Amino acid sequence: MLRLLALVQVAIYTLTASAASWIAPGAIWYDSAGARIDAHGGMIIKPGNVFYWVGQSWDSNTSPRIYSSEDLINWDNRGLANSIEWLYRPKLFVSGGRYHIWGQVNRLTQGMASTNIATGYTTYGSPMSIPPDSYTFSDCGVFADTDGNDYWVTSADHNIIAINKINGGTQATVGDRVAYLSLGAYEAPALFKVGSVYFLIVSSKTGYRANPDKLFWATNLAGPWTGPSDIAPESTNTYNSQSTFVLTIAGSSQTTYMFMGDDWDSDGTDQSNYEWLPASVSTSAHSVTLQNYAYWKVNPTTGVVTTSSTGKRYEAEHATIAGRAAVADCESCVTKRGVHQIDRRSNVTFADVEGLGTGERQWMSLHYTVNNATAGDAFVHVNGEKFRVGDLNTRAGRHATVPVSVVLQKKNVITFSAESDDESFEARLDGIEVLDGTEEEIEVQL
Numbered sequence: 079m080l081r082l083l084a085l086v087q088v089a090i091y092t093l094t095a096s097a098a099s100w101i102a103p104g105a106i107w108y109d110s111a112g113a114r115i116d117a118h119g120g121m122i123i124k125p126g127n128v129f130y131w132v133g134q135s136w137d138s139n140t141s142p143r144i145y146s147s148e149d150l151i152n153w154d155n156r157g158l159a160n161s162i163e164w165l166y167r168p169k170l171f172v173s174g175g176r177y178h179i180w181g182q183v184n185r186l187t188q189g190m191a192s193t194n195i196a197t198g199y200t201t202y203g204s205p206m207s208i209p210p211d212s213y214t215f216s217d218c219g220v221f222a223d224t225d226g227n228d229y230w231v232t233s234a235d236h237n238i239i240a241i242n243k244i245n246g247g248t249q250a251t252v253g254d255r256v257a258y259l260s261l262g263a264y265e266a267p268a269l270f271k272v273g274s275v276y277f278l279i280v281s282s283k284t285g286y287r288a289n290p291d292k293l294f295w296a297t298n299l300a301g302p303w304t305g306p307s308d309i310a311p312e313s314t315n316t317y318n319s320q321s322t323f324v325l326t327i328a329g330s331s332q333t334t335y336m337f338m339g340d341d342w343d344s345d346g347t348d349q350s351n352y353e354w355l356p357a358s359v360s361t362s363a364h365s366v367t368l369q370n371y372a373y374w375k376v377n378p379t380t381g382v383v384t385t386s387s388t389g390k391r392y393e394a395e396h397a398t399i400a401g402r403a404a405v406a407d408c409e410s411c412v413t414k415r416g417v418h419q420i421d422r423r424s425n426v427t428f429a430d431v432e433g434l435g436t437g438e439r440q441w442m443s444l445h446y447t448v449n450n451a452t453a454g455d456a457f458v459h460v461n462g463e464k465f466r467v468g469d470l471n472t473r474a475g476r477h478a479t480v481p482v483s484v485v486l487q488k489k490n491v492i493t494f495s496a497e498s499d500d501e502s503f504e505a506r507l508d509g510i511e512v513l514d515g516t517e518e519e520i521e522v523q524l
């Protein structure tokens with residue numbers, strides 16, 4: 079048995095050796111075996127030195143899937159917690175010496191537990207309704223308070239957010255209602271605590287289309303709750319995402335709060351990505367503000383957040399320009415020059431882009447804007463292979479920096495193009511940047 083465990087360990091470390099280097103919000107993320115990560119509407123806990131991420135797996139009919147990581151960047155797929163299907167927004171907590179996953183099945187709460195956090199969860203009890211009046215719900219969150227109590231937060235039906243105590247044990251149950259909040263038509267609750275202030279992040283109800291998440295705060299779970307305020311500029315629609323959880327990383331130098339959002343595609347499928355961003359939190363101003371980085375990481379020991387220096391840059395105005403596209407002044411561009419009027423008859427080609435050439439994925443940033451994100455798409459052609467940028471990163475067309483992970487050879491031909499049926503659609507390209515592992519970490523203050 080011990081020998082087998084040791085072998086498994088070695089296998090995991092061999093896989094993580096080809097490592098991703100940054101959290102790149104909105105981009106497709108791959109696990110350590112090279113498969114696309116599939117864990118939506120979930121959360122993370124860290125009982126020891128390892129982070130465990132549970133989320134609903136689209137490819138397994140929304141069974142809860144678990145990944146583990148020591149750095150929040152390189153994730154090992156630990157398989158399904160349980161083969162139960164159509165369990166939405168799974169959440170993990172510890173009670174009665176067991177790990178519990180709860181989620182929504184048919185608008186009720188199904189519980190399951192295991193003594194091993196990564197595997198072997200067995201369901202217990204029948205699906206639970208929410209006391210005191212069998213309230214039903216669609217979205218759920220869990221909150222572990224500093225006094226050891228756990229709470230189940232439910233939303234969406236009735237336009238109410240309910241907070242109920244969890245009666246712990248080896249088979250936990252939904253306990254007494256603590257709060258019943260008619261704050262508005264909200265869902266996707268993420269509740270966390272900083273000092274003596276409780277913060278509740280919620281989204282509006284717009285299906286799988288992102289909207290500006292809202293923040294409420296209170297000094298008592300029962301309320302009064304004050305809000306709403308914004309956590310990101312309204313026009314960004316929470317950087318195209320919907321809240322699912324806020325992870326507290328209590329480091330030796332600082333405590334960092336990581337917002338976890340889902341970059342849902344229009345149907346909530348496996349094409350949905352993840353929007354994780356560090357947040358600035360003020361308990362005196364009662365504010366939570368997402369900090370928008372294209373690449374970032376948090377040191378799990380110190381809690382310190384760093385972002386990346388630029389990689390090797392290639393300016394659009396120095397590339398080969400085909401069709402109607404032309405060099406133009408560009409106030410927001412790094413060199414104040416860029417290429418505009420990129421459309422279905424026009425493109426920009428970078429002939430000698432340097433890559434790792436190892437067969438591993440690496441990050442490349444596309445710095446571009448479009449005049450209407452719903453009217454058309456940008457494309458990137460890597461050595462003749464064509465990708466819709468929106469298939470590689472759900473921020474495509476909506477943010478000026480779009481990280482994509484690609485396999486590059488030592489020398490590469492990369493063409494940027496744009497397509498739309500709308501004659502007035504155009505993309506403007508500032509340049510591209512390739513991260514090759516030599517970029518520096520820059521510490522940021524939250």
Ligand SMILES: *[C@@H]1O[C@H](CO)[C@@H](O)[C@H](O)[C@H]1NC(C)=O
Pocket residue numbers: 400401422423424425459493495
């Ligand atoms: C770039 O545009 C030119 C001119 O329209 C076209 O001939 C060429 O095929 C395009 N290249 C790619 C990779 O789309």
Ligand SMILES: *[C@@H]1O[C@H](CO)[C@@H](O)[C@H](O)[C@H]1NC(C)=O
Pocket residue numbers: 450451452453500
């Ligand atoms: C953007 O494009 C969409 C789809 O073509 C169109 O319906 C909308 O009116 C456009 N918006 C603007 C501001 O032009």
